[in-house]
Amino acid sequence: MRRSxxxxxxxxxxxxxxxxxxxxxxxxxxxxxxxxxxTAGLTHGGxxxxxxxxxxxxxxxxxxxxxxxxxQLKSEDDGDIESVRSYVSRYLSAAHVTKxxxxxxxxAVGSECQHLGPVATGVFFKGIESLLKxxxxxxxxxxxxxxxxxxxxxxxxxxxxxxxxxSNNTKLQAEILDAxxxxxxxxxxxxxxxxxxxxxxx
Amino acid sequence: MRRSxxxxxxxxxxxxxxxxxxxxxxxxxxxxxxxxxxTAGLTHGGxxxxxxxxxxxxxxxxxxxxxxxxxQLKSEDDGDIESVRSYVSRYLSAAHVTKxxxxxxxxAVGSECQHLGPVATGVFFKGIESLLKxxxxxxxxxxxxxxxxxxxxxxxxxxxxxxxxxSNNTKLQAEILDAxxxxxxxxxxxxxxxxxxxxxxx
DNA sequence: TGTACATCAGTGAACGCGCGTTCACTGATGTAC
DNA sequence: TGTACATCAGTGAACGCGCGTTCACTGATGTAC
Numbered sequence: 001m002r003r004s005x006x007x008x009x010x011x012x013x014x015x016x017x018x019x020x021x022x023x024x025x026x027x028x029x030x031x032x033x034x035x036x037x038x039t040a041g042l043t044h045g046g047x048x049x050x051x052x053x054x055x056x057x058x059x060x061x062x063x064x065x066x067x068x069x070x071x072q073l074k075s076e077d078d079g080d081i082e083s084v085r086s087y088v089s090r091y092l093s094a095a096h097v098t099k100x101x102x103x104x105x106x107x108a109v110g111s112e113c114q115h116l117g118p119v120a121t122g123v124f125f126k127g128i129e130s131l132l133k134x135x136x137x138x139x140x141x142x143x144x145x146x147x148x149x150x151x152x153x154x155x156x157x158x159x160x161x162x163x164x165x166x167s168n169n170t171k172l173q174a175e176i177l178d179a180x181x182x183x184x185x186x187x188x189x190x191x192x193x194x195x196x197x198x199x200x201x202x
Numbered sequence: 203m204r205r206s207x208x209x210x211x212x213x214x215x216x217x218x219x220x221x222x223x224x225x226x227x228x229x230x231x232x233x234x235x236x237x238x239x240x241t242a243g244l245t246h247g248g249x250x251x252x253x254x255x256x257x258x259x260x261x262x263x264x265x266x267x268x269x270x271x272x273x274q275l276k277s278e279d280d281g282d283i284e285s286v287r288s289y290v291s292r293y294l295s296a297a298h299v300t301k302x303x304x305x306x307x308x309x310a311v312g313s314e315c316q317h318l319g320p321v322a323t324g325v326f327f328k329g330i331e332s333l334l335k336x337x338x339x340x341x342x343x344x345x346x347x348x349x350x351x352x353x354x355x356x357x358x359x360x361x362x363x364x365x366x367x368x369s370n371n372t373k374l375q376a377e378i379l380d381a382x383x384x385x386x387x388x389x390x391x392x393x394x395x396x397x398x399x400x401x402x403x404x
Numbered sequence: 405t406g407t408a409c410a411t412c413a414g415t416g417a418a419c420g421c422g423c424g425t426t427c428a429c430t431g432a433t434g435t436a437c
Numbered sequence: 438t439g440t441a442c443a444t445c446a447g448t449g450a451a452c453g454c455g456c457g458t459t460c461a462c463t464g465a466t467g468t469a470c
Contacts, residue, residue, distance in 0.1 A: 001464035002412050011413080029231035030317050032456055046414040047458085054457065100316065110364040111313040114302065115232050121370045128369050151365075151381035156354075159361025162312040163353075167330050168323045179353035184386040203431035204445050213446080234423055248447040249425085256424065 012050045014040045019061035020068070024108035025101035028058055028116070059120045062113075065105040066127030073134045081192045084138045088189050091157045092177045097164045107161040128154075142188060152185045214252045216242045221263035222270070226310035227303035230260055230318070261322045264315075267307040268329030275336045283394045286340045290391050293359045294379045299366045309363040330356075344390060354387045 003011070018040040022031045033054055034044035051057045073087045090096060096103045105127065113124050132150045139153070140146025160180035164173040180186055205213070220242040224233045235256055236246035253259045275289045292298060298305050307329065315326050334352045341355070342348025362382035366375040382388055 001414070002466045003414075004466065008413065027231070027314060027317050029229070033458085034456075042413095043415050044457090045416060045460090049413055106365065106368055107313065109313055110368045111309065111311055112229060113368050114370075115229050124368045125371050125374065128365065128374070147377075148381045148384060151378050152358075152385050155361035155365055155378060155382050156358050156385065157361065158365055159357035159359065162364055163308065163330065163357055163360055166308055166312045166315050166326045168316075169327050172327065172330070175349075176353050176357060179350045180357050182350060183354050183358065203447070204433045205447075206433065210446065235425085236423075245448055246424090247427085247449060251446055 011040075011042070015042070015047075015050060015057070016060050016064050019057050020065045021101040023058060023061050024065060024103065024105060027109060028112055033057075055117055055120060058116065059123050062105055062109075062120065062123045062127065065108075066123070066130060069104055070127075070130050070134070073131065079137050079141075081138050081141065081189065084135060084189050085192050088153070088157065088186060092160060092181055092186070094173065094177065097161055097173055097177070100165070104158070104161065106158050107165070110158065110162065139189075149185055153189065156180055156183045156186055213242075213244070217244070217249075217252060217259070218262050218266050221259050222267045223303040225260060225263050226267060226305065226307060229311060230314055235259075257319055257322060260318065261325050264307055264311075264322065264325045264329065267310075268325070268332060271306055272329075272332050272336070275333065281339050281343075283340050283343065283391065286337060286391050287394050290355070290359065290388060294362060294383055294388070296375065296379065299363055299375055299379070302367070306360070306363065308360050309367070312360065312364065341391075351387055355391065358382055358385045358388055 015036065019036050022036055022039060025031075033047050036057075037044045037047055047057075051060070072090070073083055091104065100108050106124070110124075113121060131154060132147065135150035135153060136146040138146075139149040143149035157180070160176050164176045167173055167176065181190060217238065221238050224238055224241060227233075235249050238259075239246045239249055249259075253262070274292070275285055293306065302310050308326070312326075315323060333356060334349065337352035337355060338348040340348075341351040345351035359382070362378050366378045369375055369378065383392060
């Protein structure tokens, strides 16, 4: 039967949050509407009261995934290198490699998003920029080109986790994470302690 | 009707080669047996004379993809840094970002291979090690830990291309490739010219 | 404020298509003698 | 070497299941008066 506006809005949020996790964990083709709705405690028939299509849900779910993920970077006070340090440290953790459903959306479904339509693709572009922005803000203190440093850092992080997950071997996973912590841009960030400012480069 | 052993073997190779390209381009769930067979100039019914299942084809196709890709690294004389330099240069090219079907299998389907069975997953582990081996061989001349340097390099490369493809924006793609060429490990390789030896690190 | 009616969130059955897989069939290949 | 028969690569139809999507229905919510 009909639900109040508040309940309806809550239901919608639940669907998006559930999809956000399941899409990352199983891939866009690896999970169906019925399963997502069931996990959210609903039946599949009601899905189209909330979303126009599966692709529309993908776009919203990935938007939320990026928001949640970027939040990890902004929650601490802005421009503080400590927020980046703890972000990088968590990104390169064994837990992040294991818990795909709560991790970085790029590492989780990055290679699948090429097969999506233009709306969902745009979400990834915006999501990447939203990650780069706070990274750039912080790294501009320690690098002459903060944006470039942010791009370098993000590439190393994404590559490490994609490789670690693809390798599917605990020993190699640990080796990869370990090695990437030594990349100059990464190490530069990880070396900083709370409240410290990076020295200008060069 | 029945075909000669030679023709049969040739057909099988064609199927694997076609699948190797199409899986990278469209993803494992984005292309079907019938489409692969049709692209190979066959009808789908004959597929199971060659392979036990789609997953079996995935395993073989990815094995071939890794072999082809690794070949780029070994073709020049072994242990020569120039082979690594040209490999890295091509890896970080706009062409590689565009031509997914002929590119690195990790960057192409890396985030999808988590959803495969153990056989296909093993192919990725072996494939990664097969890439690391020649990289390590070369980098051990310029780094105190060649394997670690190889892991760092590969992570940066994979991350750059995954990010560039996910961004789906020509300008950002170029920015990413540009930035990653500046990562110390990458730049170290790219700086070398033909026949030169890297100086030991530290 | 109360009443009558329209709206619509959620249910569960059903539709239709695509895809992995199977099968009967064909006729050339391969083999046993 | 030649002949008879078994094998099997490839074809095209068909099966069956899953999944995205639609729909009739229910009954509480929201709204018009």
